[in-house]
Amino acid sequence: MSKGNFIQVFEYQKIRYDANGDFKSHHFDSMVLYNEKNQSKHFTVIHKGIQFNSYVGVIQIGGLTIEILPKADNDISHSEEQKKKWQGVLLNMLRVCKHITVDNVSETNLSKRYNSILEVYFEMYLNEVESLVKRGLIKKYRRVQSNQLALRGKLLFSQNIQKNIVHKERFYCEHQIYDKEHLLHLILLRGLKVLDSLISSHLKDKLNRLLFEFYDYKEININATHFDKINLERKSLPYQKAVDIAKMLILNYSPNLNSGNDNMLTLLFDMNKLWEEYIYRILQKHKPEGYRVNFQNKTSFWEHKTIRPDILIASDTNEIFVIDTKWKIVDSRNPSDDDLKQMFTYNLHWEAEKSMLLYPKINQEDSKFGVYHFDGLEKKCKLGFVSIVDNGIRRSENIVLEIMEKLK
Template identity: 85%
Template sequence: MSNKNFIQVFEYQKLRLGDVKFPDFEERHFDALTKYNEKNQSKYYTVIHKGVQFNSYVGVIQIGGLTIEILPKADNDNSNSEEQKKKWQGVLLNMLRICKNITVDNVSETNLSKRYNSILEVYFEMYLNEVESLIKRGLIKKYRRVQSNQLALRGKLLFSQNIQKNIVHKEYFYCEHQIYDKEHLLHHILLKGLKVLDSLVSNHLKDKLNRLLFEFYDYKEININAKHFDKINLDRKSLPYHKAVDIAKMLILNYSPNLNSGNDNMLTLLFDMNKLWEEYIYRILHKHKPDGYSVNFQNKTGFWEHKTIRPDIVITSDIKEIFVIDTKWKIVDSRSPSDDDLKQMFTYNLHWEAEKSMLLYPKVNQEDSKFGVYHFDGLKKKCKLGFVGVLENNCLRSSERTADEIYSKLKVDKLLLVL
């Protein structure tokens, strides 16, 4: 992908028309972003005067030939240098990999970001590789029901349609019957995913895409929507299609053709950093948990009437120690939490009978607070602010080191913790 059609910004940054830093951002791109924003109730960014301001959603927006990549950022470096962008792109790619949003088995944590110019290219290549693997394995056949005119009665005769269609040609029978072939919903979805990529992939993937499209040249193309994915029920025979169908779903449902009057088709792949940070912390704590501990994610339980309560992470030991963690992807300077956060954590402590809870933030240069004690009816419930580093040696920190640090912040029993 050429830098000419590639813009990288950080979360909460503004992108304006006429900005010398972004000469490729044109009015047609702004119009497309505005229409997409209206369609999604301003969920992913805010439209400002002659531009947009991004929020906590990161990822990629591709409009026609222009790619806008929104990166996370948790440091005090405001240089917006290429080195900084590369570093945080690597952080995002690795977080997505750990959270299973990217499944690249042969790519390590350290070199994942070096292979791709854009996050979208990761998904494009993953999809093409999955479809190619299915073709090499051999596309499966399935039964499907069809209605057609036949010279011999086959399956079930459809009386009313037969009268309408064969009033002159009495030799035909209009029947509904089964066919066992490769043209079924799974392959219609794969084809639609390839068609979406046809106008989006860069030159180095174009040849591979064309080779795969040739394999589906005689398949009927249908409009795929969310309801089609609801019909899919993978069995033992079709289970290898799982990854390809998941990526196809992401591509197809996030693709918006012809938002403008021109050919500026739009593909969005956006992630809420608050949710991504929450899931990332859960996965590394679960993977590197000490012996005798269990880690649970978003345990939802009844709270009041039809309302529920759901902490991010609950850690429980065999000796009934309980810890609650609530993750926050934002930079805070003060070591004094807000009243609302304190009340929320106290509710978690009380409801889950946890002695300790922690609000966990990405670390820039802050230090943890001490455990503060709640004054409530003699109960010794404690809460603190914890800060954990995201980076180490200019890339995402080792998940094991991060997990061990978080456990130590909760003062997990060192006899059980394996460092």
């Protein structure tokens, strides 16, 4: 399960702390506090341990990294080969869904470069900041308040009386400065400082070089409201990706949780939502000629309630198909009543003759299109299963061809 301070587990797997393992009681305490702050949605607390659920990704607590991988097969060995394969699947799905950008890496060899998906985000961020430094950090106007020996900008009367009642020769003013120490760079600096508390790898040298570029900037506590103030214009547009990654790192970072020495960073993704978005994006990219693909078509259903199928596919001949994705293992002969009722509603509302529940494939076979018995309406639904791995990561265009074939 572990290599040094790195533990890999699969979704729904359990880990427990003991004196000899890498997962210690203080790690457990930090995760319990984190879970309580997040409505216990990311995992379940068990006796002396944690059971993961449908959230995958990575948790770093102090020097320990826990990577949670998706899994859709019958192999219960939890071997290193299995972990490498499903880490590659997760990286590829994050790449396709644009949660990460990895240059010059194909779908089939994506898993060969990185020890942990967290390392991907760290490297992405450092590369983005390095690119901005090489391009030249931009200057912006910012407002400051300070004591001046000459009136500059706007005199702040009440503060001037408080601060300069003795020094009549000074003026407490608000004025503009045009320099590099503005909010964009303070956010980038905070992102680098978060990494400084977490990185102990080959990326440390690059991090130290970049921190030197910001050595004389003041540090402030960055929160969500600071990101709301960001308005990128033409000159600052190249900062978009770096700011996005900084936001993810900063807002998911919990320093000194439980008043100990454990800094905590969590990057977790709901596998159900990731599977849904992945299927949509590959359908959108590789859809056959004459088809349109729409995502999450929310519409009014009853009073203030809405319904939203995952994916709608429409042909130029006005055929409509509904796909609802489910990241769970089911028997092809035993769909849930709730799922079937949900799909019938979609069929009616969007006037679709056919709908499909799409699951990851282990060894199930697709069901036939079953007919709903309702007032003579010819509405059909089936269970479809698609594999995303073969000998390696399966090519997305082949998955799309298979999905379209299932709808016939």
